[in-house]
Amino acid sequence: MRWRSRSGRRWQVPSSFLEAQRALDLMVRFGKREQVINYDRLGVYRLLAQVEDRAGLEAFAGRVLGPLSAYDKARGTPLLKTLEVYLQRHGNLRQSARDLHIHLNTLHYRLRRIGEVTGMDLKDADARLDLLLALRVRALAETT
DSSP states (O other): EEOOOOSSSGGGGHHHHHHHHHHHHHHHHHOOTEEEOOOOGOHHHHHHOOSSSSHHHHHHHHHHHHHHHHHHHHHTOOOHHHHHHHTTTTTTTTHHHHHTTOOOHHHHHHHHHHHHHTTTTSSSSSHHHHHHHHHHHHHHHOOO
């Protein structure tokens, strides 16, 4: 993992150092250890880390992912992992199936089940955004 600061002026060094520390912490939390990062480009990670209402964030994640998590626990299924891989692969079915080491038909079945359990349409961009944000919040909560 590498980080670099372009603080510019001498008086900017303390704030640049804090930004570098925050960026490093966030990237470790989210498993992005092999990337060169810029604090200004942390996007949603930076946004989530700055939200002071952690309970509100965790409640959001619980509402969105709770039914799926409960389903997985009760039945021993890997639907949360399937969802995470599917979203990380931008909905690419073949790549998701390959990464999960499952047949494409199995992936289709799991995605249908995820939609049924969550009540969300995985073809809807807002639903995918909610699910992805909830997964990120959950990951952030697990590391703090």
